[in-house]
Structure formats: structure tokens, C-alpha cells
Amino acid sequence: MIDLHYSATPNGQKIAIMLEEIGAPFRVIPYDIFNGDQLTAEFGQINPNHKLPAIVDHAPGGGGDPVTVFESGAILQYLAEKSGRFLAPSGAPRAATLSWLTWQVAGLGPMGGQASHFLRYAPAGQDYAVQRYTREVKRLQDVLEKRLEKSAYVAGDDYSIADMAIWPGRASAFVMGMGLGDHPATHRWFEVIRERPAVARAMGREDLAAPAKYIGRHQKLDEAEWSNMFGDANHAAVRGD
Numbered sequence: 001m002i003d004l005h006y007s008a009t010p011n012g013q014k015i016a017i018m019l020e021e022i023g024a025p026f027r028v029i030p031y032d033i034f035n036g037d038q039l040t041a042e043f044g045q046i047n048p049n050h051k052l053p054a055i056v057d058h059a060p061g062g063g064g065d066p067v068t069v070f071e072s073g074a075i076l077q078y079l080a081e082k083s084g085r086f087l088a089p090s091g092a093p094r095a096a097t098l099s100w101l102t103w104q105v106a107g108l109g110p111m112g113g114q115a116s117h118f119l120r121y122a123p124a125g126q127d128y129a130v131q132r133y134t135r136e137v138k139r140l141q142d143v144l145e146k147r148l149e150k151s152a153y154v155a156g157d158d159y160s161i162a163d164m165a166i167w168p169g170r171a172s173a174f175v176m177g178m179g180l181g182d183h184p185a186t187h188r189w190f191e192v193i194r195e196r197p198a199v200a201r202a203m204g205r206e207d208l209a210a211p212a213k214y215i216g217r218h219q220k221l222d223e224a225e226w227s228n229m230f231g232d233a234n235h236a237a238v239r240g241d
């Protein structure tokens, strides 16, 4: 049994999709990040960065103590290696998958996160920041489109953990008005993945669904919620105050 410490955002959805794909039994432990559930000392033992997702694998391959993994890219790689699926064991296919996986977790993901922050959470009037991040996301979306014009899946002919890392964020980009409109190859890829039974199961599960308050075009956090997400409470959790 794997514990999935989960908040219903694209980073959490990546892992839910992978767990459904490999048929691993898992228990969802939900966190309301506006409420600050991620800021407890107890969760800091699982992820010292106090962010979701994280997993605890109570039955690691080869036995032994439970294994804790945080960072969505590391979790996907761990589960791929444990199951022997969606990541080639060596060579060019493995290198391609890890390249695109890292491209998402180090590039598209964080840039999308900043675009979302300045478009949806920040006070109005941050034009330079909005432009900087939305333009960079657009550039990265063009990179993906060019790749998918030539390749069925991002890492080549086979569906992999790199696709699972990218797909949920492309789904949620709609709330930023950055949908799939002028990216036909990405649209084709998006629909093929959406129709996978494991993806449909993960996206359809009630215990994994995003609450309405996470998906508004303009977010209005109260003072405590803002502190939990971006302010003093968020920073105090790391220091252990």
C-alpha cells in the first residue's frame, strides 16, 4: 500500500495517474493547501519542503522500511523503476524520457506556476511579471508543440512518465486562458491521453477531484489563506517556529 499525500493540483494529479496506470493500491491523504495542512511539523518529516505531492511506500521492492519520496519528478521515476513500466531501463529512450520529465519539472511547471500566481493571485497591475511568465509559458508550449508534430508521445513512440508529468498542467492551463487552441499536435496528444482508462479513472475519482476554490480564474484568498500559501505561515513552517 502506498500513501499518496495529495492536493488536487496538476502536481498531485501526475502521481494519481501513474498509480492508476501501474495498478498500485494507494490511499489518498488529502491536504487543503489554502488551509495550511501542508505546514505541520508531521508533514515536514515526509517532505521538508512542505509541498505536495509526496508518497510513502509501505512495501518497497526488496522489503525493508517504508520509503518516502517527494518532488513529483522523483516520485514518477521511483514508481516507474519499482513497476518496471513507463521508463526504459537504459539507453536513448530512457534519456529522452528523463530529459522531457526534467523539462517539465524544472521549466514548464515552475513557469506555469509563476504565470498562475501573477495572473490569478497577485493584485492587479503586475504587467511586467504577467507578460514575462505568460510569454515564457507560451514559448514552452511551442517547444512541446514542435516535439509532438514529430513524435506520438513526448519521449518518442511510447507513452511514458514524461507524458504523465506534462498532461495535467496542459489540462489546467485553460484557467489561465492558455488552452490548446493554436497547438493542434498537442491537442491530438492531449485527447489520446485523456482517453486512457487509467487517466479517466484518476481524473474521475471523487477523492482526487479539485475543489471549486482551487480552479477560479481570479483567486481571492483571505489573510490566513494568503499567509499559508505565500506569507509568514508558509515560511515559519520551514523554520519550525
Ligand SMILES: N[C@@H](CCC(=O)N[C@@H](CS)C(=O)NCC(=O)O)C(=O)O
Binding pocket: 007, 009, 010, 011, 012, 033, 038, 050, 051, 052, 053, 070, 071, 072, 073, 105, 109, 228, 229, 234
Ligand atoms: N517541484 C514540486 C512542486 C510542488 C508544489 O509546488 N506543490 C504545491 C501544489 S501544486 C504546493 O504544495 N503548494 C503549497 C505551498 O506552497 O505551501 C513538485 O514537482 O512536486
